[in-house]
Amino acid sequence: MKKLGLTYTAAVLTITGIAVVSLLYVLIPLTPYLGAAFSVSQVQTAWASSAFSLAFAVGNLFFGTLSDRVPKKYLILSGLVLLTVCSILIEFASSFAMFLTLRAVQGFLAASFPPVALAYVSDVIPASHRPSVISYISSGFLLAGAIGQIFSAQVAAKWGWAAVFGGLSAVYALLIIVSIWLPKGKADSVRTETRPAVLDHFRILVKIPALLVAYAAAISILMSFVAMYTGLNEYAVKHLNLEAGQLLWIRLISMLGIVCALFCGTWIRRFGAAYVLTAGFLVAAAGLACEAVLSSAPIPLLVASTVVFVAGIALAVPSIVSRIGILGARARGMAIALYGFFIFVGASLGPIMATTLMPFGFAALCWTLAAIMVAAATVTIWSAKRMPNDDGIRAAQLN
Numbered sequence: 001m002k003k004l005g006l007t008y009t010a011a012v013l014t015i016t017g018i019a020v021v022s023l024l025y026v027l028i029p030l031t032p033y034l035g036a037a038f039s040v041s042q043v044q045t046a047w048a049s050s051a052f053s054l055a056f057a058v059g060n061l062f063f064g065t066l067s068d069r070v071p072k073k074y075l076i077l078s079g080l081v082l083l084t085v086c087s088i089l090i091e092f093a094s095s096f097a098m099f100l101t102l103r104a105v106q107g108f109l110a111a112s113f114p115p116v117a118l119a120y121v122s123d124v125i126p127a128s129h130r131p132s133v134i135s136y137i138s139s140g141f142l143l144a145g146a147i148g149q150i151f152s153a154q155v156a157a158k159w160g161w162a163a164v165f166g167g168l169s170a171v172y173a174l175l176i177i178v179s180i181w182l183p184k185g186k187a188d189s190v191r192t193e194t195r196p197a198v199l200d201h202f203r204i205l206v207k208i209p210a211l212l213v214a215y216a217a218a219i220s221i222l223m224s225f226v227a228m229y230t231g232l233n234e235y236a237v238k239h240l241n242l243e244a245g246q247l248l249w250i251r252l253i254s255m256l257g258i259v260c261a262l263f264c265g266t267w268i269r270r271f272g273a274a275y276v277l278t279a280g281f282l283v284a285a286a287g288l289a290c291e292a293v294l295s296s297a298p299i300p301l302l303v304a305s306t307v308v309f310v311a312g313i314a315l316a317v318p319s320i321v322s323r324i325g326i327l328g329a330r331a332r333g334m335a336i337a338l339y340g341f342f343i344f345v346g347a348s349l350g351p352i353m354a355t356t357l358m359p360f361g362f363a364a365l366c367w368t369l370a371a372i373m374v375a376a377a378t379v380t381i382w383s384a385k386r387m388p389n390d391d392g393i394r395a396a397q398l399n
Contacts, residue, residue: 005183006125006126006129006133008181008182009124009125009133009182009183010125010132010133010136010137012175012178012179012182013117013120013121013133013136013137013140013182014136014137014139014140015140015175016076016080016113016117016175016179017113017114017117017137017140017141017144018140018141018143018144018147019144019168019171019172019175020080020083020110020113020114020144020172021110021113021114021140021141021144021148022144022147022148022151022152022168023052023106023107023110023148023168024052024053024056024110024144024145024148024347025144025145025148025149025152026148026149026151026152026164026165026168027045027048027049027052027103027152028049028149028152029149029152029153029156029248030152030156030161030164031045033156033160033161034048034096034099034161037161038095038096038099040096044096047100048099048100048103050348051100051101051103051104051107052103052104052106052107052110053107053344053347053348054104054107054348055103055104055105055106055107055108055111056107056108056110056111056344057111057340057341057344057345057348058108058111058341059107059108059109059110059111059112060111060114060115060337060340060341060344061337061338061340061341062108062111062337063075063079063111063112063115063116063337064115064116064119064334064336064337064338064340065334065337066116067115067116067119067120067337068119068334071184071185072116072117072119072120072123072185073120073179073182073183073184073185075112075116076112076113076116076117076120076179076182077176077179077180078112079109079110079112079113079116080112080113080172080175080176080179081176082109082112083106083109083110083112083172084169084172084173084176086102086105086106086109087106087165087166087168087169087172088165088166088169089102090102090103090106090162090165091162091163091165091166091169092162111340114141114340115336115337115339115340117137118134118137118321118325118336119325119336120185121133121134121137122325123185124182124183124184124185128269129265130265130322131264131265131266131268131269131273131318131322132264132265132266133265134265134318134321134322134325135261135262135264135265135268135318136261136262137318138261138314138317138318138321139258139261139262139314139317139318141317142225142255142258142310142313142314142317143255143258145225145229145251145255146248146251146252146254146255147252149248149251150248150252151164151167152164153248155167202334205328205334205335205338208327209383210327210383210384211324211327211328211335213379213380213382213383214320214323214324214327214339214380214383215324215338215339215342216342216376216379217277217281217320217376217379217380218320218324218339218342218343218346219342219343219345219346219349220281220346220372220373220375220376221313221316221317221320221343221346221376222343222344222346222347222350223346223347223349223350223353223372224284224288224313224346224350224369224372224373225313225347225350226346226347226350226351226354227349227350227351227353227354227357227365227369228288228291228306228309228354228365228366228369229251230350230351230354230355231354231357231358231362231365231366232247232250232291232306232362233247234354234358234362235295235358235362236250239362240299250299250303250306253303253307254303254306254307254309254310255310256307256310257287257306257307257308257309257310257311257312257313257314258310258311258314259311259314260283260311260314260315261314261315261317261318264276264314264315264318264319265318267279267315268318268319268322272384273319273320273322273323273326274319274323274380274381274383274384275381275384276315276319277315277316277319277320277323277380278377278380278381278384279315280312280313280314280315280316280317280319281312281316281373281374281376281377281380282312282373282374282377283308283309283311283312283315284308284309284311284312284313284316284373285312285370285371285373285374285377286308286312286370287305287306287307287308287309287310287311287312288305288309288366288367288369288370288373289366289367289370290304290305290308290309291305291306291309291362291363291366292362292363292364292366292367292370293363295361295362295363295366312373320339321336321339324336324339353365353368353369
């Protein structure tokens with residue numbers, strides 16, 4: 001692949017990832033708008049997020065597995081087309097029940113991009129550049145957390161909640177056009193398999209100890225990410241007396257830690273995905289520890305600690321994707337689909353953990369999350385040192 005084509009592919013996939021994954025976060029600033037529009041309580045509005053989350057988790061399994069048997073480029077394009085239509089329909093939801101249903105459908109369709117795009121990278125990007133491109137896309141997924149909320153808050157304040165989904169549908173339509181020129185995947189990457197064959201691949205994947213360790217570690221990544229920001233939101237409003245707009249900008253500043261992802265590809269090639277993943281967990285733990293210690297310090301110091309935490313997460317996400325892709329061998333689509341499911345299970349657990357621990361203080365939440373990050377680092381490096389041969393034998397069975 002020529003350099004121009006490589007840059008174009010990486011840019012389109014990264015931008016599309018930001019636009020699609022933003023759907024996970026746009027509802028957070030829309031809670032008061034939806035409550036007023038449909039005359040529902042805040043608790044009822046939360047169901048819209050839950051419906052999206054559950055459908056997104058299931059969709060990761062469906063589309064990720066499907067990507068092993070259908071050309072990935074066309075799966076991405078089809079998903080964007082359907083997502084555009086669904087986003088337009090949400091604008092015209094006349095009842096909360098209809099809005100809830102369409103959000104669930106939207107969550108399922110949104111899952112057509114992340115696992116498929118990560119598997120698609122392995123088909124079209126040369127191995128020497130693959131870790132870097134995965135790092136860019138993974139960074140886009142993290143950036144979506146801040147960009148999605150800022151976009152939603154600004155658009156809803158000027159034009160109402162429906163305009164948020166209208167604006168996103170226009171973005172998706174534009175992305176469909178630019179995605180047409182993405183390269184085709186390898187012909188041998190698409191296999192027509194019977195259901196028993198797919199189940200055989202699944203049974204082999206779940207018997208790879210290092211892969212199971214990676215899935216367990218994956219749960220902790222977005223769980224910590226979501227829990228920390230959920231707790232920070234409550235702490236900043238109740239104890240630091242910050243307004244919602246100020247908190248959104250704090251989130252954006254903390255995303256400076258994603259700069260580390262620009263070097264992640266090089267580090268993965270040099271040191272290996274397992275060691276970079278371990279380092280990511282430890283850096284994230286250090287950031288959380290600093291947040292706990294500096295929670296009562298001046299706000300700039302607290303924000304600097306969140307930058308360190310995000311830097312660790314930015315190292316962990318592309319590293320764990322690379323590691324799972326290697327361990328999953330030719331069943332990469334299914335392997336990454338399972339990763340998407342587990343990492344989003346973690347994201348769903350994040351608010352629960354924050355709600356449970358925040359009565360004990362923001363510092364208690366951060367110390368707990370730091371301990372989880374250290375545990376994830378420990379099992380990751382242990383699996384890399386104790387089970388390398390087993391990984392190779394199991395992965396070979398998928399070829």
